[in-house]
Amino acid sequence: MASMAVVVALFVAAALAAAGHGDAALVEHTFVVSQVKLNRLCNDTLVTVVNGQFPGPTIELNEGDSVAVHVINKSPHGITIHWHGVKMQLNCWADGAAMITQCPIQPNKNFTYRFDVVGQEGTLWWHAHVGSLRASVHGALIIRPRSGASSYPFDKPDKEIPIVIGEWWEMDLGHLEKNLRNGYMFDLPRAATINGKPGDLYNCSGTVKDNNVVNVEHGKSYLLRIVNAGLESEYYLKIAGHKFTVVAADANYVKPYTTDVIAIAPGETIDALLVADAHPAGRYYMVVKANQPPKPAIQFPLIISRGVVQYSECPGKEEHDTTSSIMVPEMPDRHDSDTSFYFHGNLTSLQPHPLLRPVPANVHEHLFYALDSGNLCPHGESSCINHLGPMINNVSFRLPATTPLLQAHYHGNMSSISTLRELPDRAPRMFNFTKMRKPTSRATSVRRLRYNATVEIVFQSPVLADTYANPMHLHGQDMFVLAQGLGRYDAEKDVATYNLVDPPVRNTVLVPLFGWAVVRFVTKNPGVWFLHCHFENHSSGGMAVAFVVENGPTLDSTLPPPPEDLPSCYNYNSRVAYE
Numbered sequence: 001m002a003s004m005a006v007v008v009a010l011f012v013a014a015a016l017a018a019a020g021h022g023d024a025a026l027v028e029h030t031f032v033v034s035q036v037k038l039n040r041l042c043n044d045t046l047v048t049v050v051n052g053q054f055p056g057p058t059i060e061l062n063e064g065d066s067v068a069v070h071v072i073n074k075s076p077h078g079i080t081i082h083w084h085g086v087k088m089q090l091n092c093w094a095d096g097a098a099m100i101t102q103c104p105i106q107p108n109k110n111f112t113y114r115f116d117v118v119g120q121e122g123t124l125w126w127h128a129h130v131g132s133l134r135a136s137v138h139g140a141l142i143i144r145p146r147s148g149a150s151s152y153p154f155d156k157p158d159k160e161i162p163i164v165i166g167e168w169w170e171m172d173l174g175h176l177e178k179n180l181r182n183g184y185m186f187d188l189p190r191a192a193t194i195n196g197k198p199g200d201l202y203n204c205s206g207t208v209k210d211n212n213v214v215n216v217e218h219g220k221s222y223l224l225r226i227v228n229a230g231l232e233s234e235y236y237l238k239i240a241g242h243k244f245t246v247v248a249a250d251a252n253y254v255k256p257y258t259t260d261v262i263a264i265a266p267g268e269t270i271d272a273l274l275v276a277d278a279h280p281a282g283r284y285y286m287v288v289k290a291n292q293p294p295k296p297a298i299q300f301p302l303i304i305s306r307g308v309v310q311y312s313e314c315p316g317k318e319e320h321d322t323t324s325s326i327m328v329p330e331m332p333d334r335h336d337s338d339t340s341f342y343f344h345g346n347l348t349s350l351q352p353h354p355l356l357r358p359v360p361a362n363v364h365e366h367l368f369y370a371l372d373s374g375n376l377c378p379h380g381e382s383s384c385i386n387h388l389g390p391m392i393n394n395v396s397f398r399l400p401a402t403t404p405l406l407q408a409h410y411h412g413n414m415s416s417i418s419t420l421r422e423l424p425d426r427a428p429r430m431f432n433f434t435k436m437r438k439p440t441s442r443a444t445s446v447r448r449l450r451y452n453a454t455v456e457i458v459f460q461s462p463v464l465a466d467t468y469a470n471p472m473h474l475h476g477q478d479m480f481v482l483a484q485g486l487g488r489y490d491a492e493k494d495v496a497t498y499n500l501v502d503p504p505v506r507n508t509v510l511v512p513l514f515g516w517a518v519v520r521f522v523t524k525n526p527g528v529w530f531l532h533c534h535f536e537n538h539s540s541g542g543m544a545v546a547f548v549v550e551n552g553p554t555l556d557s558t559l560p561p562p563p564e565d566l567p568s569c570y571n572y573n574s575r576v577a578y579e
């Protein structure tokens with residue numbers, strides 16, 4: 001086990017006990033970030049984690065609560081923590097995106113993130129937002145209604161169970177990030193994990209201790225709070241002999257949707273009810289299987305993990321017969337992208353609900369973002385074939401080297417960032433986003449947006465082979481996902497398919513493989529908000545842009561000054577541009 005002796009100073013304030021009182025509470029945690037050796041797959045691997053745990057601690061709170069997380073960095077890396085999906089109204093400083101909103105917390109330093117969670121209910125998560133460290137520095141963030149679980153818009157479950165899907169990397173994550181930034185994209189995790197466990201399909205495993213075990217009682221219902229914290233794969237999740245009723249996605253309620261398979265891309269979360277109604281003597285595998293693009297995309301070994309669902313009250317049996325067979329679900333094919341397309345297409349928001357707003361009608365900014373990868377190689381394709389630069393509209397994003405964008409923006413000297421460039425609103429004229437490896441270039445691309453503007457973005461994935469779906473994640477606000485489709489977006493006919501009545505509301509939109517998706521949001525939150533693909537592969541490489549949202553006319557639409565102890569960038573040089 002962990003060689004470290006960290007005092008896990010964790011206390012959750014009155015919030016949890018006080019369910020039903022409706023008073024806002026302060027929820028406080030201490031996150032000690034350090035490197036520990038964890039044993040998986042017959043191997044001790046040095047990993048960076050919070051409080052010695054993989055995945056890290058779950059934060060639980062009620063809507064309206066305030067959160068204070070004291071991050072103490074005992075690791076050798078610069079650290080930031082991003083509160084994925086939390087809206088951070090007028091609190092961009094706490095968003096935790098390295099070099100976008102803050103400098104990393106240096107080794108042996110500490111910083112306290114303070115934020116309120118308002119107007120959101122469901123499952124979100126937190127993760128490191130620097131380099132590729134989020135692979136092991138992450139955990140769930142659970143928001144219950146202010147008056148407790150009794151005001152869920154669905155039958156109160158008997159129990160709630162976080163299911164954090166992750167990936168186990170045996171390589172140094174700093175090295176991984178360096179490779180990705182330099183356009184080398186062929187590193188792979190050793191295994192997928194469910195709540196940190198790779199399951200029994202791998203060598204050096206094969207016993208119950210390698211499986212995540214969910215114990216259920218017959219007839220009871222369970223709310224699975226599912227997070228995909230993996231770096232590189234969308235996953236299909238199934239439990240043999242059981243169905244799910246999806247009730248929320250990205251901490252927004254959806255109309256109950258019954259399915260036997262869940263598709264979840266990196267950055268997405270799903271809340272799903274599971275009723276334990278199968279034969280209680282049986283045992284059932286819970287499987288997560290990576291959904292991978294078809295040939296001619298490079299074919300990787302299958303990334304899969306499984307856990308077990310078992311019934312604790314098994315009539316006529318004292319204990320489960322560990323040799324009895326466990327029922328295996330029939331999984332979608334690894335190249336099946338239709339199941340994901342339909343799963344995403346079938347989600348609609350739960351209307352009416354007090355937390356849901358109507359879709360804004362008048363669009364002020366029409367953006368068309370072509371997602372692709374170009375060739376960053378300065379001397380032509382043949383000399384450095386692996387220099388892929390993921391990009392939006394022919395600009396591959398690079399972080400500013402010394403001053404975080406938000407700091408520069410706040411002080412009115414954005415122009416001091418020499419790599420800054422305004423991202424064009426559409427792809428270049430001749431850009432047909434069908435063929436990879438056209439030349440591209442790097443810049444700190446930003447798009448300025450005025451306060452209270454309605455923004456519509458059409459995201460277009462490449463339509464020819466050897467590409468990926470792209471889960472695009474927006475910080476600081478949720479997006480209405482109006483439509484998705486295959487092939488090239490065609491305004492003439494596709495506008496007619498927009499769902500302006502009950503579209504799902506998400507912080508991450510999966511732009512389908514060979515297809516497009518359209519989102520809308522209103523800029524009500526001044527600051528600098530990162531928009532990026534949540535495949536680490538693509539985000540480290542540059543499929544990203546920063547939205548600079550101006551202040552509004554009033555004090556309550558103006559970004560307050562930064563916290564006094566916001567980390568400074570002194571000596572931060574781990575990010576060396578390769579050009």
Ligand SMILES: *[C@@H]1O[C@H](CO)[C@@H](O)[C@H](O)[C@H]1NC(C)=O
Pocket residue numbers: 072109110111
């Ligand atoms: C956090 O840093 C401050 C300033 O360096 C220091 O005074 C304080 O003791 C530190 N707290 C912890 C818990 O390390």
Ligand SMILES: *[C@@H]1O[C@H](CO)[C@@H](O)[C@H](O)[C@H]1NC(C)=O
Pocket residue numbers: 041042043044045170171
């Ligand atoms: C253990 O991990 C190291 C990298 O940390 C790797 O080189 C080695 O092959 C692994 N050993 C096994 C048995 O998987």
Ligand SMILES: *[C@@H]1O[C@H](CO)[C@@H](O)[C@H](O)[C@H]1NC(C)=O
Pocket residue numbers: 185186187188232297298373388466467468537538
């Ligand atoms: C990373 O992305 C590139 C470009 O889309 C793709 O060619 C490559 O196969 C991906 N690698 C991994 C490990 O996902």
Ligand SMILES: *[C@@H]1O[C@H](CO)[C@@H](O)[C@H](O)[C@H]1NC(C)=O
Pocket residue numbers: 201202203
């Ligand atoms: C397990 O080990 C065997 C024998 O060493 C090897 O052939 C096989 O590929 C390994 N399987 C996995 C999933 O690593």
Ligand SMILES: *[C@@H]1O[C@H](CO)[C@@H](O)[C@H](O)[C@H]1NC(C)=O
Pocket residue numbers: 341342343344345346
């Ligand atoms: C919903 O899913 C079904 C199959 O599961 C599919 O036929 C249908 O097209 C989907 N609806 C949308 C809007 O994607």
Ligand SMILES: *[C@@H]1O[C@H](CO)[C@@H](O)[C@H](O)[C@H]1NC(C)=O
Pocket residue numbers: 403408411412413416
């Ligand atoms: C930006 O402005 C701030 C405040 O005026 C100043 O401290 C800082 O040096 C400036 N940075 C650059 C790069 O000009």
Ligand SMILES: *[C@@H]1O[C@H](CO)[C@@H](O)[C@H](O)[C@H]1NC(C)=O
Pocket residue numbers: 432434435
């Ligand atoms: C896309 O561009 C490539 C090269 O730039 C060209 O060969 C191809 O014909 C174009 N495809 C379409 C559909 O325009």
Ligand SMILES: *[C@@H]1O[C@H](CO)[C@@H](O)[C@H](O)[C@H]1NC(C)=O
Pocket residue numbers: 394428429430431438439440441
């Ligand atoms: C994309 O950017 C590169 C580098 O600036 C440039 O050479 C190329 O012409 C651009 N592509 C298009 C289609 O405009």
Ligand SMILES: *[C@@H]1O[C@H](CO)[C@@H](O)[C@H](O)[C@H]1NC(C)=O
Pocket residue numbers: 362452552
């Ligand atoms: C935001 O814009 C809408 C119209 O798009 C307007 O009705 C509303 O009053 C504006 N709100 C603020 C705070 O400016």
Ligand SMILES: [Cu+2]
Pocket residue numbers: 468469470471533534535538539543
């Ligand atoms: Cu992507």
